Amino acid sequence: MIRVRGLSKEFATFENGSGGVLALSNIDFDVRDNEFITVIGPSGCGKTTLLRIIAGLIPYDQGEVTIDGRPVTGPGPERAVVFQNFALMPWADVLTNVTFGLDIRGTPKDECQAKARELIKQVGLEGFEKRLPKELSGGMQQRVGLARALAVDPQILLMDEPFGALDEQTRRLLQEQLLLLWEQERKTVVFITHSMDEAVMLGDRVTLMTPRPGRVKEIIDVPLKRPRLRELEKSSLFLEVKEYLWENLRAMQVE
Amino acid sequence: MKNSAVRDWGLRLLVFAVVVGLWEIFVGYSQNFLLPRFSETASGLFHLLFRDHRFWEALYVSNQALLLGYAVSLLVGIPLGLAAGRLRWMDRILNPYVGLLLAMPVAPLIPIVIIALGLGLSSRVFIVVLFAFVFITVNTRAGVRNVEPSLIEMAKSFGASEGQIWRRIVIPGAMPAIFAGMRIGLGRSITGMVMVELLLVASGLGRLLLEFSGRMQSDLVFATVLAVIIEAIALLTAMQAIERRIAGWAPDISIG
Numbered sequence: 001m002i003r004v005r006g007l008s009k010e011f012a013t014f015e016n017g018s019g020g021v022l023a024l025s026n027i028d029f030d031v032r033d034n035e036f037i038t039v040i041g042p043s044g045c046g047k048t049t050l051l052r053i054i055a056g057l058i059p060y061d062q063g064e065v066t067i068d069g070r071p072v073t074g075p076g077p078e079r080a081v082v083f084q085n086f087a088l089m090p091w092a093d094v095l096t097n098v099t100f101g102l103d104i105r106g107t108p109k110d111e112c113q114a115k116a117r118e119l120i121k122q123v124g125l126e127g128f129e130k131r132l133p134k135e136l137s138g139g140m141q142q143r144v145g146l147a148r149a150l151a152v153d154p155q156i157l158l159m160d161e162p163f164g165a166l167d168e169q170t171r172r173l174l175q176e177q178l179l180l181l182w183e184q185e186r187k188t189v190v191f192i193t194h195s196m197d198e199a200v201m202l203g204d205r206v207t208l209m210t211p212r213p214g215r216v217k218e219i220i221d222v223p224l225k226r227p228r229l230r231e232l233e234k235s236s237l238f239l240e241v242k243e244y245l246w247e248n249l250r251a252m253q254v255e
Numbered sequence: 256m257k258n259s260a261v262r263d264w265g266l267r268l269l270v271f272a273v274v275v276g277l278w279e280i281f282v283g284y285s286q287n288f289l290l291p292r293f294s295e296t297a298s299g300l301f302h303l304l305f306r307d308h309r310f311w312e313a314l315y316v317s318n319q320a321l322l323l324g325y326a327v328s329l330l331v332g333i334p335l336g337l338a339a340g341r342l343r344w345m346d347r348i349l350n351p352y353v354g355l356l357l358a359m360p361v362a363p364l365i366p367i368v369i370i371a372l373g374l375g376l377s378s379r380v381f382i383v384v385l386f387a388f389v390f391i392t393v394n395t396r397a398g399v400r401n402v403e404p405s406l407i408e409m410a411k412s413f414g415a416s417e418g419q420i421w422r423r424i425v426i427p428g429a430m431p432a433i434f435a436g437m438r439i440g441l442g443r444s445i446t447g448m449v450m451v452e453l454l455l456v457a458s459g460l461g462r463l464l465l466e467f468s469g470r471m472q473s474d475l476v477f478a479t480v481l482a483v484i485i486e487a488i489a490l491l492t493a494m495q496a497i498e499r500r501i502a503g504w505a506p507d508i509s510i511g
Contacts, residue, residue, distance in 0.1 A: 055412055056412075057408055057411060057412060074414075075411055075412050075413065075414050076414070077414065079412075080412065080413070081409070081412040083405055083408075083409060085403075085405055087403070087405040087406055087408070087409035089406060089423075089424070089427070089428075090504050090505065091427050091428070091430070091502070091504040091505070092427075100409075100410075100413065100423070101413040103423075104410065104413045104414060104415045104419055104423070105413065105414060132504055134504070152413065
């Protein structure tokens with residue numbers, strides 16, 4: 001369980017630390033085990049900053065962030081991140097990219113390879129093991145990113161607008177695949193997005209954030225049944241939650 | 256693929272033929288008896304390569320300075336560039352000196368170096384290093400700087416240590432730029448090698464050039480220059496072959 005209490009984060013504008021911008025202010029936020037939580041808010045609401053803090057990639061100023069009661073002081077083996085820009089090593093083939101996390105953590109080579117091949121198969125990239133990232137489409141690249149994160153078998157998957165850089169069709173396909181994969185193991189997922197459809201379609205709960213400074217405005221339950229199928233998009237419940245999100249987001253949007 | 260390679264080589268040969276043709280015509284019209292034709296230069300080169308053992312000795316002597324100087328340039332230039340690229344404080348210290356060395360004309364320093372180090376090999380090596388290393392440093396630094404920050408973040412997210420980040424991300428990511436620096440550095444090393452031999456330390460190919468020009472054997476002067484060019488092309492081609500194997504994933508980027 002991820003527990004965030006009274007979290008604040010300020011970014012210094014200048015090197016001497018003056019002129020700070022308050023990115024996050026007094027955030028309270030819980031993620032239960034095996035929960036899929038989505039975080040949405042206008043740009044500048046600090047949603048990515050929140051994710052990076054949970055990932056242990058950047059320090060925070062005030063408050064506490066704990067995972068199963070242990071304070072977050074850096075990255076940990078129970079967490080893995082999927083990045084918006086995929087963050088694949090352009091010089092390494094798909095297999096090497098997928099084994100990266102395992103390799104860093106000192107897993108024996110055979111085991112790395114076996115695990116990576118299994119995941120490459122699961123994300124539907126079998127036969128592409130020896131390809132370089134530049135030879136793959138954006139959707140395929142993010143599948144590699146997903147396989148790399150899943151390969152280390154994390155308890156928590158932190159996804160930072162993972163499908164934000166993809167076109168609509170690819171994005172939908174990947175959402176469906178992610179849901180299928182998630183149904184198998186139900187890992188805890190924190191999923192940052194700026195798409196309302198995505199937030200509602202994927203999340204058990206949607207965290208709505210406000211900008212400047214970033215605050216949690218509301219956490220909205222999405223009582224849609226699982227497994228979720230596309231048809232749900234037409235259900236009145238789905239539309240209702242989406243409409244509610246839009247009303248809120250529109251009110252926040254500064255022209 | 257195959258066809259375009261044939262066409263490329265065809266066009267290259269055509270350019271070569273045009274240049275050689277213009278050369279011959281120009282010399283024919285110029286009435287300057289010191290200016291050798293291409294054909295004379297080519298036979299001069301043949302003479303140097305197969306008839307004149309001094310050429311090979313000179314080449315050997317010059318290459319000592321070149322190879323040693325180039326090796327020292329790599330050993331100094333690459334680590335400095337890596338450090339400046341990744342460590343802020345290091346970069347702040349080095350920055351003015353790198354700028355200075357980039358802007359500074361090296362040739363006027365040759366006499367000073369010779370006064371300090373004498374007329375031996377060490378002077379020549381030092382000059383070659385002065386010519387080359389800063390370009391290797393600048394390119395390496397730029398390469399490290401250009402490593403995608405999200406890759407470093409990604410590595411950290413999996414718990415990579417600083418050493419692992421260097422080995423797995425920073426160095427491979429900077430490799431194309433390091434190679435670019437090595438290529439430019441090699442060119443500069445060759446310039447430095449010939450320059451020092453011509454200007455003050457009469458040895459190796461520079462001495463040969465001085466001798467030939469003193470005797471007005473301009474065909475042999477041209478032939479020696481041509482030999483230097485051929486050596487440079489051979490070395491650069493070999494380096495490019497290695498580069499394609501190691502850093503073939505990236506587009507070409509060079510500074511210098």
